[in-house]
Amino acid sequence: MSAISPAEAHNGGWIIIDVRSAGERAVACVPGSIHAPLETVDLDTSSFPPGRIALLCKAGTRARLAQARLSLCGIDAAVIEGGMDRWQREGLPVSSSTVSHWSLERQVRFGAGLLVVVFTLLAASVSPWFLVCSGLVGCGLVFAGATDICMMGNLLARMPWNRIRSGG
Structure with missing residues (x-):
């Protein structure tokens, strides 16, 4: 089957x-x-x-x-x-252990994308040196992909909305 x-x-x-x-x-x-x-x-x-x-x-x-x-x-x-x-x-039974409805991977993609957009806008309007920050975010993503160690994911996992619910 x-x-x-x-x-x-x-x-x-x-x-x-x-x-x-x-x-x-x-x-x-x-x-x-x-x-x-x-x-x-x-x-x-x-x-x-x-x-x-x-x-x-x-x-x-x-x-x-x-x-x-x-x-x-x-x-x-x-x-x-x-x-x-x-x-x-289909409304079948589901249980949840965190408050967040976004997977950690989705949160990392959103956070990294937001940082790149903000730093790029700051580079265009304030100082081109903010492009270095966008580059650092990119380097962090490459590092996470190569090593399977995601510093942003580790940080986000500690946020209150990703904590395990005490009531089950």
Whole structure:
């Protein structure tokens, strides 16, 4: 079986493996699902309980990639069509552990883009030296991409809107 609907996954006794990032999962996740980010999904499949596996991501693309990886390991898994976006549109149960409704990755992209725009405007209206600040933001993004260490992401993760809710 290659694909199932969110309702089938919810009502059919499937083991749901969430292949999204930890930040995306903190914003909203399927209660009882197992977190296995795409980049690690085929490294330790022994942690998956026995049963029918359904893969979940935001819209379906990463779940299909995970399905191909698991297939190489001899594991048959279905993709939840439309991913978390469709799951939520259909009103199926979701839990959240943070106040923010934006993933950390989205917050970083917004913050970096805003800084570049502001520094570029300041360079055009105040002093060309503000272009150095735009360049530093670019260097930070290159560093984050090359090392998977994002200083802006680490800072944003400490903000009040990204803190774990105490009430669950």
